[in-house]
Amino acid sequence: MIHSDWAGIKYFNKNENWGNIDKVKTELITRLDTMRAYLGSPIYLSPVKGAVYATSGHAFGSYHYTGEAGDIFPQASMYNAFIAAVQTGFTGIGLYPYWGMYKPVVILGGLHVDIRPGILKTWVRRKDNTYTTVPQAICEGVFNKPGK
Numbered sequence: 448m449i450h451s452d453w454a455g456i457k458y459f460n461k462n463e464n465w466g467n468i469d470k471v472k473t474e475l476i477t478r479l480d481t482m483r484a485y486l487g488s489p490i491y492l493s494p495v496k497g498a499v500y501a502t503s504g505h506a507f508g509s510y511h512y513t514g515e516a517g518d519i520f521p522q523a524s525m526y527n528a529f530i531a532a533v534q535t536g537f538t539g540i541g542l543y544p545y546w547g548m549y550k551p552v553v554i555l556g557g558l559h560v561d562i563r564p565g566i567l568k569t570w571v572r573r574k575d576n577t578y579t580t581v582p583q584a585i586c587e588g589v590f591n592k593p594g595k
């Protein structure tokens with residue numbers, strides 16, 4: 448994202464954990480800003496190295512490698528965070544209810560969001576690290592998890 452594009456961003460700044468900010472796509476940041484506004488509560492970038500732009504550490508072909516994905520901790524329920532991500536137009540949404548962030552605030556449950564081309568793809572990672580669909584995860588009570 449180039450310097451002048453930050454003028455329209457309300458809730459994020461370039462000192463957060465973006466990795467190489469020059470490699471992060473403007474659309475990703477503007478969508479995160481829109482999602483933050485929709486949600487009405489903070490969204491923290493994951494403190495882990497490679498949380499947004501990365502050169503390693505993610506699945507083959509990951510949108511992190513093109514600066515089009517972010518791993519985030521919204522200060523909201525998993526349900527509200529998921530709805531906000533869908534409404535914001537992210538096209539790849541992964542729910543990770545067993546991720547945890549501990550500083551500067553404790554948030555249990557995170558999301559991967561990306562701006563891949565094509566129709567919406569969603570997934571959920573269970574506690575045992577297997578993956579399932581959002582409807583199946585609802586049946587398994589993922590949105591009832593205390594979280595937040």
Ligand SMILES: [Zn+2]
Nearest residue numbers: 516517518559
């Ligand atoms: Zn991710």
